[in-house]
Amino acid sequence: MEMITIPRQLLATTIVGLLSTAALQASADLSSRYSDIDGDMIADIPTDENQWTDPDTLVFAYTPVEDPAVYAEVWSDFLDHLGEVTGKEVQFFPVQSNAAQQEALRAGRVHVAGFNTGGVPMAVNCGGFRPFAMMAGDDGSFGYEMEVITYPGSGITTVEDLAGRELAFTSQTSNSGFRAPSAIIKSEFGMEAGVDFDTPFAGTHENSILGVIHKDYEAAAIANSVITRMKARGVINENDYEVIYTSATFPTTPYGTTHNLHPELQEKVQEAFFSYDWEGSPLQAEFSNNGESQFIPINYAERWEIIRTIAEANGVTYDC
Structure with missing residues (x-):
């Protein structure tokens, strides 16, 4: 074999060279519902406070898996921590498909989520997803x-x-x-x-x-x-x-929030991710097999450039 x-x-030379016939500089294609004044390719937080949402219960959705009940347990300790940091009740929302997760985001039924790598541009452009973290090893890999x-x-x-x-x-x-x-x-x-x-x-x-x-x-x-x-x-x-x-x-699954979540609550959500202690946790037990042991900050425009390029090579458009 x-x-x-x-x-x-x-990565940079092989994949980009492989797709040399495609457009090598994919750009933002945000829905007209959103603005991107700062040019980071993700939806800005609304300036109108009336558009902010501050739910009593935060709903978290992890990318669909065969048995969501298994991952409800894997994420349980982290979601308890998220609740403590934000002062909110937190609910795990099992999704059966990528399409269902995207729709839940756009409908406002999900506030915090981890999306599959290829689905992130759709979530960003059509759902106002603001990714800020992903899992990494001790050395940042x-x-x-x-x-x-x-x-x-x-x-x-x-x-x-x-x-x-x-x-x-x-x-x-x-x-x-x-x-x-x-x-x-x-x-x-x-x-x-x-x-x-x-x-x-x-x-x-x-x-x-x-x-x-x-x-x-x-x-x-x-x-x-x-x-x-x-x-x-x-x-x-x-x-x-x-x-x-x-x-x-x-790049692997990124974690983020909806764009119109209250700005202070978005900050608290980020604080929860970066302050979580992995030692002895269900997350460590599950994801250490991939060498992952912490959450690190990410820059969507930079980290997802190759994913957007691959999407362009496949003729993907975002008709939100």
């Missing part, structure tokens, strides 16, 4: 890789073997589960999704991974951070699947 690995430090996996004995050992076969995606807003593999496979291997290979959609990375292991799908494009956590929980084993492609490193 041949495994193709692109080193992390080659962060991110995950897109991998193409298959089951042992599938007869698929290289990306080229996908021709005439099947590659499962997660959802159309997912970076590693759709946009990145679509762009990379087309640019590097000359094969187009839906033309040269079939593309069923599994809904979540967990569904894609389990679908491959159970031979429901011949192969799948997934985030390796998810597969690492599933192995750590004993849901799957190393020998259940084979990796035929590994990409460069992408």
